[in-house]
Structure formats: structure tokens, C-alpha cells
Amino acid sequence: MLHLLKLEWLKQKDYILFRILIAAYVFFLPAILLTGKKLPMIKDEFFDPQIMLFHFPSVWQFLGYIGNWLTFLIFGFMAVLIITNEHSYRTLRQNILGGMQRKHWFWSKMLFISVISLFASLYYALCSIVIGLFHALGDTIYLTTVFKNSGMVFRYFLMCLGYMSFGMLIGLLVKRTGIALFTFIGYAFFLEPVLRGLHLYLFKNESMHFFPLNAIEDLCPIPIAKVAEELTDEMGFSMFLDAKMAVALAIIYILLFGWLSFRRLTRSDL
Numbered sequence: 001m002l003h004l005l006k007l008e009w010l011k012q013k014d015y016i017l018f019r020i021l022i023a024a025y026v027f028f029l030p031a032i033l034l035t036g037k038k039l040p041m042i043k044d045e046f047f048d049p050q051i052m053l054f055h056f057p058s059v060w061q062f063l064g065y066i067g068n069w070l071t072f073l074i075f076g077f078m079a080v081l082i083i084t085n086e087h088s089y090r091t092l093r094q095n096i097l098g099g100m101q102r103k104h105w106f107w108s109k110m111l112f113i114s115v116i117s118l119f120a121s122l123y124y125a126l127c128s129i130v131i132g133l134f135h136a137l138g139d140t141i142y143l144t145t146v147f148k149n150s151g152m153v154f155r156y157f158l159m160c161l162g163y164m165s166f167g168m169l170i171g172l173l174v175k176r177t178g179i180a181l182f183t184f185i186g187y188a189f190f191l192e193p194v195l196r197g198l199h200l201y202l203f204k205n206e207s208m209h210f211f212p213l214n215a216i217e218d219l220c221p222i223p224i225a226k227v228a229e230e231l232t233d234e235m236g237f238s239m240f241l242d243a244k245m246a247v248a249l250a251i252i253y254i255l256l257f258g259w260l261s262f263r264r265l266t267r268s269d270l
Helices: 002-014 016-037 058-088 091-097 102-134 152-174 177-203 206-210 212-217 225-237 243-267
Strands: none
Touching: 002 102, 016 058, 016 102, 058 091, 058 102, 058 152, 058 177, 091 102, 102 152, 102 243, 152 177, 152 212, 152 243, 177 206, 177 212, 206 212, 212 243
16 A cells, blocks of 8 residues: 555655645645635624634534645646546556556555645644644633544545546546546536435425435535524525534545546446
8 A cells, every 4th residue: 555655655745836836735724714814804793703713613514624625726737637647648558568467557646635634634633633722822722622523524635535536437437637626626616516406396304415425515514603593594495414423424435436436437447
């Protein structure tokens, strides 16, 4: 496993776009949250930006929601590119002709996206703790408060892995970089929302939340309880999946994406 991971790292470490995407994630994850200090925000009885955005335990939730968007765009794109570049540069064919089994090639990718997801999650945890502690200077800090929402780190990991495994599947299905990225974006921002809207209109129940990317997104949903409660009252069911249900569905979809990717790899021409 370490050998496969090392081979994949040697492929990616000098790829300029890979470095740019990693650097963008490292910079923008804390930066986007911290820009909240500069934005004009209205303070009321439900929402005090300086407390909710930057203090424990809600900093875990707000930073997780920002990471939700970033990981989809950055690591989802990265997963697509990792696969389509193998087809564009013929390196997949070279690996197979050189004696590498397809299953080993597949596991090298799965291991790599798992490590990237782990890195993203640990960095998210680090940023949450540092930002929260910095804004708690001078106040009494309790460990129970600091780590109250730290369980989100595991959900964040699943979210990253879910987006990347979906990107990997799209890359294997489409192969051409431009079309694959368009398909990735098109499904997320057009096809699935339309299907969910039709499902809501026809059935009007919470099963509309069970679509793949929505289940993954609900691992770290928008953390404004008041808005969620109003929409819940309006729709008659919860606006988001329960955390345990989101975790269960995300694991199922990650396994499904992986199985479909492996099946596509083993049955397609190189």
C-alpha cells in the first residue's frame, strides 16, 4: 500500500495545478471565514457574528460549511484531473503495459484521495482550533466547549472523500478533462437540484435529501438554526439529513462510487 501511495505521490507532486489547488485550499479555508470580520453584518438576538463565526463551539460548524464548498470545487476538480490526466498523457496505458495490474492502479488512486481527504480534515481541525482559541483569548476556556463539535472532523473527512470519489468516477466515465469537469459541475449544480426539485414537487417528503451529493453536502450543512427551523416548518420535514443518516448515506455512496469506478476501469478499453 505504501508503495502504491509513493508511486502516486511521485506522479502528482510536480504537477503545477495540483500544487495550486492544495495552496488554494490552505489559504482560502481560514481566509474566507476571517473575511467575516470585514463584512457588514447585522447583529440580533439570534446571531452575533463575532461570537457565532469565530468562537467555540460554532466555529467548527461555520468553517465546516465553508470547507463544504471549497472541498467540492478544489478536491472534486483535483480528483477529476488526476484521472483524466492519466488518459490524456497515456500514463494509465503505460502503467498497465509495464506490468501494473488494474486493481493496483485503482487502489493507488483510492489511497491517494484518502490521504488528501485526511490532510484536508486535519487542516480543518487545526484551523478551527486556532481561530477559536485566538478569539477566546482573555476568556475562560473549557475543553468541553472547545471540542464540543469536534466530531465534525470525521464527517468532514467523509465529505472530502465523497466529493473526490465522485470526481474519480466522473473522470473514469468521461475521460476527457474539459467534458469531465463540465459533467461534474453540471450534475452538481443543475441535474441533481432539478431532480430533487421534481422529487419534492411530486412526493413532498424528506426522501428528496437522499440524492448522492446532497447526502454528502449534509455532512457539513449551513449552521444557521433559525433559517433551518423556518424552512422545516414550511416544508413539513427537516431541511437537512440527520447527522447519523448523512454519515451512513455518505459511506454507502463512497463505496458505490468506488465499486462503479473499479468496474469501469476493469471493463473499459485503455
